[in-house]
Amino acid sequence: MGVALQTTGKDRRKELILSTIQTIASDGISNVTLAKVASNSELSPAIINFYFKTKKQLLLDTLVFLEQEWTSILQSRLEHAVSAEQRILGYIHSCFDQRIFVADKIAAWYAYWSANHAVKDYRDILTRSDQFDIQLIKECVADLLDQSNSSKLDAEVLARGLQGLTDSLWRQALISSDSISRKDAVEMCERYLSQFMTFDHAPFESDFKNNEVSDLLPFWTYQDDEFFELELERLFQPNWMLVGHVSEIPAPGDYLTFQGFGERALVVRDKSGKVNAFHNICRHRGSTILTGEGRCRQSLSCPFHGWRYNFDGKLQFVPGQSGFSNLDPEKYSLKPVDLEIWNGFVFIRFVSGGASVQEQMQPIEHEIEHYRLNELQPYQEPAQYAFQNPESLPINWKIYHDIDNEGYHVPIGHPTLQQLYGLSYVDSYVKDIPISKGRFNERVGNLWSVKHYRNLMPKFEHLPDDRQDLWLYIGIFPNLVLALYPEMVEIYMSIPCTPTRTEVIGKCYALPDERRGIKALRYLNRRINMITAGEDYFYMNAMQEGLKSSVFPKWTLSETAETGIRAYHHAIQTRLPVAKLENKPRPGT
Ligand code: FES
Numbered sequence: 001m002g003v004a005l006q007t008t009g010k011d012r013r014k015e016l017i018l019s020t021i022q023t024i025a026s027d028g029i030s031n032v033t034l035a036k037v038a039s040n041s042e043l044s045p046a047i048i049n050f051y052f053k054t055k056k057q058l059l060l061d062t063l064v065f066l067e068q069e070w071t072s073i074l075q076s077r078l079e080h081a082v083s084a085e086q087r088i089l090g091y092i093h094s095c096f097d098q099r100i101f102v103a104d105k106i107a108a109w110y111a112y113w114s115a116n117h118a119v120k121d122y123r124d125i126l127t128r129s130d131q132f133d134i135q136l137i138k139e140c141v142a143d144l145l146d147q148s149n150s151s152k153l154d155a156e157v158l159a160r161g162l163q164g165l166t167d168s169l170w171r172q173a174l175i176s177s178d179s180i181s182r183k184d185a186v187e188m189c190e191r192y193l194s195q196f197m198t199f200d201h202a203p204f205e206s207d208f209k210n211n212e213v214s215d216l217l218p219f220w221t222y223q224d225d226e227f228f229e230l231e232l233e234r235l236f237q238p239n240w241m242l243v244g245h246v247s248e249i250p251a252p253g254d255y256l257t258f259q260g261f262g263e264r265a266l267v268v269r270d271k272s273g274k275v276n277a278f279h280n281i282c283r284h285r286g287s288t289i290l291t292g293e294g295r296c297r298q299s300l301s302c303p304f305h306g307w308r309y310n311f312d313g314k315l316q317f318v319p320g321q322s323g324f325s326n327l328d329p330e331k332y333s334l335k336p337v338d339l340e341i342w343n344g345f346v347f348i349r350f351v352s353g354g355a356s357v358q359e360q361m362q363p364i365e366h367e368i369e370h371y372r373l374n375e376l377q378p379y380q381e382p383a384q385y386a387f388q389n390p391e392s393l394p395i396n397w398k399i400y401h402d403i404d405n406e407g408y409h410v411p412i413g414h415p416t417l418q419q420l421y422g423l424s425y426v427d428s429y430v431k432d433i434p435i436s437k438g439r440f441n442e443r444v445g446n447l448w449s450v451k452h453y454r455n456l457m458p459k460f461e462h463l464p465d466d467r468q469d470l471w472l473y474i475g476i477f478p479n480l481v482l483a484l485y486p487e488m489v490e491i492y493m494s495i496p497c498t499p500t501r502t503e504v505i506g507k508c509y510a511l512p513d514e515r516r517g518i519k520a521l522r523y524l525n526r527r528i529n530m531i532t533a534g535e536d537y538f539y540m541n542a543m544q545e546g547l548k549s550s551v552f553p554k555w556t557l558s559e560t561a562e563t564g565i566r567a568y569h570h571a572i573q574t575r576l577p578v579a580k581l582e583n584k585p586r587p588g589t
C-alpha cells in the first residue's frame with residue numbers, strides 16, 4: 001500500500017542532527033567532530049559540509065533543534081489546556097515525554113548547559129527557554145494557590161522547587177537511564193504539587209460523565225500525543241509484531257531486525273538451528289547491535305566498542321576486558337524478547353502475557369491451511385513495484401487500517417481492483433479476526449494488468465477449487481494484514497512513529513516456482529497492488545488532512561459495507577476505554 005517516498009534534504013538534515021546528539025552523548029560536546037558525526041550517521045563528511053558549513057554551525061543548529069522540539073511538544077500540550085492545573089500537567093508530561101526524556105537527548109541538553117558560559121549563542125537560547133518555563137510554572141502555581149486559598153505561600157519558590165525536581169529527575173536519568181521511568185517521574189512531580197494544593201487526580205472514568213460517548217474512534221485519537229503514547233504501551237508493546245519468515249534466516253548467524261515505537265529487536269538463528277530473539281540493545285551502553293537483515297559469521301558484534309555476543313545471546317568477548325574490574329559475562333547476555341514462529345512467520349512481543357499467535361489465530365486456521373505458509377520463500381519484487389521499506393506516510397497509523405478495513409471504496413476508488421474482484425468483495429469476521437474476500441469477476445475485464453493476470457492464471461495444484469480465484473485478506477490485531485493470493489503471499493503492516501507519521505512495511509513471499517508464466521503472474525500482481533496503493537495513499541492523506549478541518553462532518557458509516565471499521569474501532573476501544581470519549585479528556589488524566 002502507498003507509494004515510495006524519497007529522503008528529502010530536511011530528513012537528511014534531521015538525521016545529521018540526531019547523529020550529533022548521539023555523538024555528544026557518547027563523546028562529550030568538546031570531542032564532537034564532523035568526521036565522528038559522519039561516521040555515526042553512515043553519511044560522508046562531504047554531506048555534512050553541504051548542510052552545515054562548520055562544526056560550530058552544526059552544534060548550534062543541534063541546540064536549536066532540541067529547543068524547538070521542546071517548545072513544540074510543550075505548546076501542543078498547552079494548546080488543549082484550559083485551566084492552570086491542565087497547563088502545569090502539560091508542562092510535567094512534556095518534561096518526561098518519550099521523545100525528549102531519552103538518554104542521548106538528556107545528555108546533550110546537559111552538555112549545552114555546561115558549555116553555555118563559553119558560547120554566547122548557547123547561553124541566549126538556554127536563557128530564553130529557561131525563562132519561558134519558569135514564567136509558565138510560576139503563573140500556573142500562582143493560579144493554583146489562589147484556587148486552593150493558599151495565597152500566603154510563595155509561588156516563585158514553589159515554582160522553582162518544581163523546576164528543581166524535574167531537573168533532579170533528569171539528572172537521575174542522566175546517570176542511569178533505566179533508574180527512573182517516565183511514569184514514576186510524572187507521579188513524583190504530581191506528589192510535589194499535592195503538598196500545597198488540592199490536586200485532582202481524577203481517573204479516566206470521571207471523564208465519562210459530562211462527555212459524550214462514541215462507538216467510533218473520535219478524531220482527537222488520531223492526532224493526540226498522550227493517546228498515542230497510550231496506544232504504544234497498550235496496543236503495540238504487548239501484542240505480537242511480525243519480523244519476517246524463517247526462510248529469510250536459513251543458516252546460523254542469519255538475522256532480521258525490528259524497530260518501532262521506541263523498541264528494537266533482533267532475531268537470529270543460532271548454531272543449533274534454533275531461532276532466538278533479543279532486544280537489539282548492547283549491554284555495554286545501549287547501542288544498536290545490528291541493522292536491517294543479513295548474516296553474521298561468528299558472533300553478534302556491536303559496532304560501537306566491539307562487544308561480541310554468541311548467537312544464543314551470551315556475552316562472548318569484551319575488548320579491554322581488564323578495564324572492567326567486576327564484569328561477570330554471565331550477567332551480560334542480551335535481553336531476550338518473546339518469540340513465536342507461526343506457520344513459518346516470525347513474531348516477537350516486547351511485553352509478555354496474553355494469548356500466543358497460535359491461540360489468537362486458531363479460529364481461522366481452516367482459512368490458511370492450504371497455502372503451505374511454512375514453505376514460503378522471500379519473493380524478489382520487481383524494482384518498480386517493490387516496497388521501499390520502510391515507507392513513511394504523514395498519517396496516523398489507524399488511518400492506514402481504516403482504509404483497509406472496508407471495501408466500500410473499491411468500486412469508485414480502485415478501478416483496477418473493481419475489475420478484478422469488485423462484484424464479490426466482502427468483509428467479514430471470524431470471532432474478532434477480520435477476513436475480507438474478493439473472488440474474481442466472471443468477466444475478465446479490459447484493463448491491461450487485470451486482463452493478463454486473469455488470462456495467465458493457471459490451476460494451482462496445492463489449492464482447492466474455491467481458492468483458485470480468491471484474494472483473501474486476514475487482519476492480525478493491531479497492525480498486520482496477511483494477503484493470500486493464489487500465486488503468492490503478501491504481508492503489510494503499520495509502525496506508528498508519531499501521532500501523524502507512520503511507517504509502512506511490506507514484504508512478499510511465494511512458493512518456489514520458476515515457470516515463466518508464474519513469474520509474469522506475480523509481476524502483474526505487484527502491478528495491480530501498487531496501482532491500488534498509490535490510490536490509497538491519496539485517500540489516506542486526504543483523510544488525515546480532513547481531520548483538521550473546521551467543517552469536517554462526523555463519520556457516517558454504511559451499516560453493511562463499512563462494518564469492518566466499526567469492529568476495528570470497537571477492538572481498540574475495548575483495550576483503551578478512553579477512546580470512547582467524544583471529547584479529549586484533560587491532559588495527564
Ligand atoms: S555500546 Fe559499547 S560495545 Fe556496544
Ligand SMILES: [Fe+2]
Nearest residue numbers: 403409414536
Ligand atoms: Fe483501498
